[in-house]
Amino acid sequence: MTTKNLLVELFVEELPPKDLKKFGASFSSVLADSLKANGLSTEHSAVTSYASPRRLAVHISAVRVQADDKAVSLKLVPVSVGLTADGQPTPALLKKLSSVGADASVVPQLRRQVDGKAEALFFDSTAKGMTLAAALQEALDKALAQLPIRKVMQYQLADGWSSVNFVRPAHGLVALHGADVVPVSVLGLSAGRATHGHRFEAKVDPVVVQDADHYAKQLEEQGAVLASFEHRHAEIVRQLQHEAGRLGLTPIDDPVLLDEVTALVERPNVLLCEFEKEFLDVPQECLILTMKANQKYFPLLDSHGKLTNKFLIVSNIRPEDPGRVIGGNERVVRPRLADAKFFFDQDRKKTLASRVPGLAKVVYHGKLGTQGERAERVQAIGHAIVNLLRLSTVPYSVDDKDHFDVLDSKVREAAQLAKADLLTDMVGEFPELQGVMGGYYARHEGLRDGVAIAIEDHYKPRFAGDSLPRNHTGTVLALADKLETLVGLFGIGQLPTGDKDPFALRRHALGVIRILIEKHLHLSVEELAKAAVPAFGTLIDDPTDALATFIYERLAGTLREQGYSAHEVDAVLALRPAPSEVPKRLAAVRAFASLPESASLAAANKRVGNILKKAEGTVEAKVDAALLQEPAEAALYEALQKVKPKADAAFDAGDQTASLQALAALKEPVDAFFDKVMVNAEDAALRANRLGLLATLHAAMNRVADLSRLAT
Numbered sequence: 001m002t003t004k005n006l007l008v009e010l011f012v013e014e015l016p017p018k019d020l021k022k023f024g025a026s027f028s029s030v031l032a033d034s035l036k037a038n039g040l041s042t043e044h045s046a047v048t049s050y051a052s053p054r055r056l057a058v059h060i061s062a063v064r065v066q067a068d069d070k071a072v073s074l075k076l077v078p079v080s081v082g083l084t085a086d087g088q089p090t091p092a093l094l095k096k097l098s099s100v101g102a103d104a105s106v107v108p109q110l111r112r113q114v115d116g117k118a119e120a121l122f123f124d125s126t127a128k129g130m131t132l133a134a135a136l137q138e139a140l141d142k143a144l145a146q147l148p149i150r151k152v153m154q155y156q157l158a159d160g161w162s163s164v165n166f167v168r169p170a171h172g173l174v175a176l177h178g179a180d181v182v183p184v185s186v187l188g189l190s191a192g193r194a195t196h197g198h199r200f201e202a203k204v205d206p207v208v209v210q211d212a213d214h215y216a217k218q219l220e221e222q223g224a225v226l227a228s229f230e231h232r233h234a235e236i237v238r239q240l241q242h243e244a245g246r247l248g249l250t251p252i253d254d255p256v257l258l259d260e261v262t263a264l265v266e267r268p269n270v271l272l273c274e275f276e277k278e279f280l281d282v283p284q285e286c287l288i289l290t291m292k293a294n295q296k297y298f299p300l301l302d303s304h305g306k307l308t309n310k311f312l313i314v315s316n317i318r319p320e321d322p323g324r325v326i327g328g329n330e331r332v333v334r335p336r337l338a339d340a341k342f343f344f345d346q347d348r349k350k351t352l353a354s355r356v357p358g359l360a361k362v363v364y365h366g367k368l369g370t371q372g373e374r375a376e377r378v379q380a381i382g383h384a385i386v387n388l389l390r391l392s393t394v395p396y397s398v399d400d401k402d403h404f405d406v407l408d409s410k411v412r413e414a415a416q417l418a419k420a421d422l423l424t425d426m427v428g429e430f431p432e433l434q435g436v437m438g439g440y441y442a443r444h445e446g447l448r449d450g451v452a453i454a455i456e457d458h459y460k461p462r463f464a465g466d467s468l469p470r471n472h473t474g475t476v477l478a479l480a481d482k483l484e485t486l487v488g489l490f491g492i493g494q495l496p497t498g499d500k501d502p503f504a505l506r507r508h509a510l511g512v513i514r515i516l517i518e519k520h521l522h523l524s525v526e527e528l529a530k531a532a533v534p535a536f537g538t539l540i541d542d543p544t545d546a547l548a549t550f551i552y553e554r555l556a557g558t559l560r561e562q563g564y565s566a567h568e569v570d571a572v573l574a575l576r577p578a579p580s581e582v583p584k585r586l587a588a589v590r591a592f593a594s595l596p597e598s599a600s601l602a603a604a605n606k607r608v609g610n611i612l613k614k615a616e617g618t619v620e621a622k623v624d625a626a627l628l629q630e631p632a633e634a635a636l637y638e639a640l641q642k643v644k645p646k647a648d649a650a651f652d653a654g655d656q657t658a659s660l661q662a663l664a665a666l667k668e669p670v671d672a673f674f675d676k677v678m679v680n681a682e683d684a685a686l687r688a689n690r691l692g693l694l695a696t697l698h699a700a701m702n703r704v705a706d707l708s709r710l711a712t
Contacts, residue, residue, distance in 0.1 A: 004178035012056070072126065074122065144187070172196065174215075193209045198316075260296065274311070276337075383412065384531035407473060479515050479516075556573055559582070619694075
C-alpha cells in the first residue's frame, strides 16, 4: 500500500513558555505512537516535532491511508458449554456469537483448541484495518488528553454556547496526508489546510499549506515563523555567540533561560543593549538575576567571568531600524537595576547581627518554630559536628592554630548570622540570593576571615553539579544546615511521598552525601543524625534509623547512576560504612569481583551467612584448635590464621582492595570444608566449634563489604 507524509498542527493562543518544550515533545510522541499502534505507520516512520509560541505540530513520514486487515481469534466458550451432545449450538454459544456480530451460521467454522485443561471454541475472523481518519482522530484525542498541562482554562467556542477546556484557546487545526485534508476535529475545530504566521511580520495571512512536506518552509518564508523549537534554539545560540563574539564577551550560560526565550519568540532577532556602568557597583549576582528573571535578557561577561554593562535581548521582530527596540529595552531595564542598587545600599545600613532578633518573628515551620530557633539549632549541630571531627578516628586536617577551637568559634558565629539576610530587602525581592547576599554584607562589615565565605556557601550544594563550600567553616555549616532540615522534618513525620518533596529533602540528603565524600569527612550518617537530635530538645522523636535509611537509599541511587552495578552497591552499602569510605570500598569490590575465586567465595559467604542465621543462640567467632577433627576444617583454620592478619592489616591501613584480594587464598580450603565437613554435627561441642570457625570466616570476609550480595 502506498504511503504519504502526514502533517498535523494545532494553532492556539500563546502557550506557557516554560511548558512549551514538554508540550511539543508530548504532542508529537503520543500522536505518533498511537498511529503506529493502529498500524498506520511503522518503526521506520520519521517523526519531526514542531512547537512555537502559538502552535504544536508534528510531521510523520510514510503514513498509510488505511491499516492492513488483521486476523482475529476470539475465544468463545468451552466446547462442553457451547455444544450439545449431538453438536448443536447451545443458547450460551448463540448469545456469545451475537455479542461479536455473528450467528448460528458460523458454528461449523468454529475452531476447537485445547485451552488449559479443557477444549474451547474459537471464532476466527478478519478485522478491517483502521482508516487514517479514524486513527488520527483517536490519536489527536489521546495527544491532547495526555499533554502535561498544569492548569487548564475554559473558553467559549465560536457558537457562543459551547465551551471546552484546554491550556489556551485553540483557533485552527491543520491535518494533511500529502496534499489531502484528513477529516478530523478537536476542541470544536475542523481540520483544514490554513494556518497563521507571525502576528506582525507574516507576508501572507492566512498561510495555506500546500502539502505536509511544505509546512515548515511555507511558515518560514510566508509566515516569518521558525516552527521547530530546535531550529529556533540553535538560531538564538548562533546569534548570541555572534554578537557577543564581536565584543570579545560571553553570554551567560543558562539552559533554562535559553529554553524559555526559545518558547517566547517565533522569529528570533538578537540585539545588543547596555546600561550605565555605575550599576556595576551592585553585586553582579543581583544584576544578572534581575535581567534574567524579570526581563529574559542575556547578560554579557568578560574573559574573567565578570559582568559587563552590556547585555543581549532576543526580539521577536526585525525592524529595519532596531534603535527603538534597543532603546525601549534599555529604558525598561534601568528601573530594575536601580531597584537592585537601592536595595543593596539600604541593606548595608544595618548589620547582620542587628537583624538576628527579627528572625524570631519569621515562622519556619508550624511544628519547628521560627527561623531564629532554626539558627540556634544549626549552631548547636555545627558545634556537635566539630566535636565529632575532633574525635574522628581518621584525622580531619584544619589549618588554623588551635584548629578545632577556632573552627568551633567560626562555625558558631557564621551559624548565628547565616539566616539574617532573609530579612534584607534584596533577598525579599530575590529569594534565590539568600546566602549570597549574606556573604556580601558580612564582607562589607569586615567580619573575620572565613565567616563571610561560610555564610555565602552554607546552602551549597544547591543543586546537582553545584560547587561545595570553599572552607572548613562553610563545610561544617552547610552540613549542619542540611542535617537540621532533615532531622527536623523526619522527626515530625514530614517525609517525601512519591514525587512530592516540598522541602527538597532528597536534595538535602544528596548534599550531605557529597559533602561527606568529597570533603573526606570520616563521619557516619548515624552518628551525625544522633548528634543533631539533641538540638531539637524533647519535642521530637528520634528519626535516626529512618533518616539513615533514606540517605543510604539516595546514595545507592547515585552510585548506580555512576555506573556501579546493583550487586556492587548492595554489597558495600549493606554494612552502612561512612560515605567517605564508599568509593574505596566500591573499587575494592569491583577488583575482587574480577578475580576467578570471587564467585565461589561469594556463594560460600552467602551459605555461611544462612547457616549462622539458622544456628540456635549467639555464635561467637571463637575456635578451639583442639576440637578440629577433620583435616578440611583444620586446613581452613590454618588458612584463616595466615590470611586474616594480612586482610586485617590491609584494611586497617586503608587499602580496601588489598584486604579483599587477600581473601582469594581461602577459596580452596573453604570449598574443601563444605565438601567434607558436616557443620551440624551431633556432638554439641564439635557443632559449636565449627559454627565458631564459620563465624570467624564470616567476620574476616565481610569487613569491606557483604560479599554474599555478589552471589548470583
